[in-house]
Amino acid sequence: MAQQERAIRTRKVVLDAAGAVFAEQGYSATTIAEILKRAGVTKGALYFHFPSKQDLARGVIEQAVTEPPREEELILQSFVDMGLELAYRLPREPVLRGAARLAADQGAPDFFGTPWPQWAYRGEQLLNKAKAQGEVLPHVDAAVTSRLLVGSFTGLQLVAQSEAGAESFQELVSRLYDHVLPAVALPGVLMQLDTSVERGALLAERKPHKQEAMS
Amino acid sequence: MAQQERAIRTRKVVLDAAGAVFAEQGYSATTIAEILKRAGVTKGALYFHFPSKQDLARGVIEQAVTEPPREEELILQSFVDMGLELAYRLPREPVLRGAARLAADQGAPDFFGTPWPQWAYRGEQLLNKAKAQGEVLPHVDAAVTSRLLVGSFTGLQLVAQSEAGAESFQELVSRLYDHVLPAVALPGVLMQLDTSVERGALLAERKPHKQEAMS
Numbered sequence: 001m002a003q004q005e006r007a008i009r010t011r012k013v014v015l016d017a018a019g020a021v022f023a024e025q026g027y028s029a030t031t032i033a034e035i036l037k038r039a040g041v042t043k044g045a046l047y048f049h050f051p052s053k054q055d056l057a058r059g060v061i062e063q064a065v066t067e068p069p070r071e072e073e074l075i076l077q078s079f080v081d082m083g084l085e086l087a088y089r090l091p092r093e094p095v096l097r098g099a100a101r102l103a104a105d106q107g108a109p110d111f112f113g114t115p116w117p118q119w120a121y122r123g124e125q126l127l128n129k130a131k132a133q134g135e136v137l138p139h140v141d142a143a144v145t146s147r148l149l150v151g152s153f154t155g156l157q158l159v160a161q162s163e164a165g166a167e168s169f170q171e172l173v174s175r176l177y178d179h180v181l182p183a184v185a186l187p188g189v190l191m192q193l194d195t196s197v198e199r200g201a202l203l204a205e206r207k208p209h210k211q212e213a214m215s
Numbered sequence: 216m217a218q219q220e221r222a223i224r225t226r227k228v229v230l231d232a233a234g235a236v237f238a239e240q241g242y243s244a245t246t247i248a249e250i251l252k253r254a255g256v257t258k259g260a261l262y263f264h265f266p267s268k269q270d271l272a273r274g275v276i277e278q279a280v281t282e283p284p285r286e287e288e289l290i291l292q293s294f295v296d297m298g299l300e301l302a303y304r305l306p307r308e309p310v311l312r313g314a315a316r317l318a319a320d321q322g323a324p325d326f327f328g329t330p331w332p333q334w335a336y337r338g339e340q341l342l343n344k345a346k347a348q349g350e351v352l353p354h355v356d357a358a359v360t361s362r363l364l365v366g367s368f369t370g371l372q373l374v375a376q377s378e379a380g381a382e383s384f385q386e387l388v389s390r391l392y393d394h395v396l397p398a399v400a401l402p403g404v405l406m407q408l409d410t411s412v413e414r415g416a417l418l419a420e421r422k423p424h425k426q427e428a429m430s
Contacts, residue, residue, distance in 0.1 A: 155370020
């Protein structure tokens with residue numbers, strides 16, 4: 001394996017381990033020693049990529065802003081797809097779980113940010129594009145609607161985690177779109193949008209995602 | 216002051232102090248010593264009401280489930296009022312801030328619960344009543360819609376906290392209702408609902424709430 005390729009792989013292994021430990025323990029209780037143990041890399045390798053716990057948290061947050069969704073014929077479908085795919089992947093990928101936990105760790109985000117502004121900005125761009133294509137009701141403010149969805153998504157994850165046996169997180173996100181889209185989409189567009197839970201899995205599987213470490 | 220009255224007052228002072236400290240520091244970093252200092256009561260008085268930190272957290276959570284909103288002619292207005300009033304009061308009242316932080320403290324709610332199930336249940340009851348009065352679209356599932364709103368409310372609070380200068384929490388909650396109600400209310404009812412930010416303040420002020428400790 002070429003040196004550069006090895007470095008990329010190490011970085012990925014470390015971020016997966018860091019994501020898993022942050023997700024389980026939160027920022028303040030996490031130790032670099034635990035991440036090292038989980039990643040199974042040398043101390044030198046870890047510190048080469050991430051000189052501090054704060055850098056590890058930043059790395060996890062940055063990694064959690066995934067590639068944009070594929071453009072569908074209806075741009076509003078791409079907007080919905082962002083959330084459906086993330087709701088499917090979040091419980092399954094340590095980096096995403098870690099980022100979600102870090103973002104909800106009050107106080108701590110001052111040190112390493114959250115993925116929220118990027119997620120919200122991406123949604124805003126899609127909504128504006130959808131508006132330009134005439135898919136969106138005229139009074140919709142793309143920035144506000146996108147922030148609302150990012151915030152709601154985050155809260156639903158917390159509520160779903162805390163209540164075993166209730167609707168799953170994925171189910172709640174799908175219902176969130178059903179509730180919000182009538183206030184966003186033109187009626188003719190609304191009818192064509194797929195907000196089903198199953199779509200999240202299809203989207204996640206058709207993309208060649210990086211291999212995920214078991215955790 | 217009669218003994219019982221003094222006991223009620225002490226309990227309230229302790230819960231306000233506990234709410235403020237939990238809100239600032241989260242569950243695990245909070246110490247009873249800090250709450251004692253903030254409350255300015257004796258150790259004996261505090262332990263009489265709350266034998267452990269876990270009991271303090273439970274007390275804060277229970278206290279955060281406030282009295283139901285006044286019944287309006289449209290029951291859907293009462294449903295909206297719950298959230299508008301809470302969004303106004305939450306940043307202003309230590310017990311509510313503490314409960315919100317505790318609920319979002321992952322892992323910790325296993326020890327002391329969250330106010331979410333009660334909030335969701337109260338919303339569900341109102342929605343069912345509104346349905347019986349013919350205010351609600353026929354396909355609405357009261358339990359799901361209420362849980363969605365509780366989860367979204369929680370997430371919006373986190374997002375609003377993390378972004379200074381953006382829309383306030385109250386503003387976001389008001390916009391949340393604007394987005395969700397078209398999927399819930401019959402069109403003729405929808406037109407009559409007041410989701411304005413100002414309504415939250417009016418609701419909070421017309422009720423005789425307990426005096427809040429400064430914190």
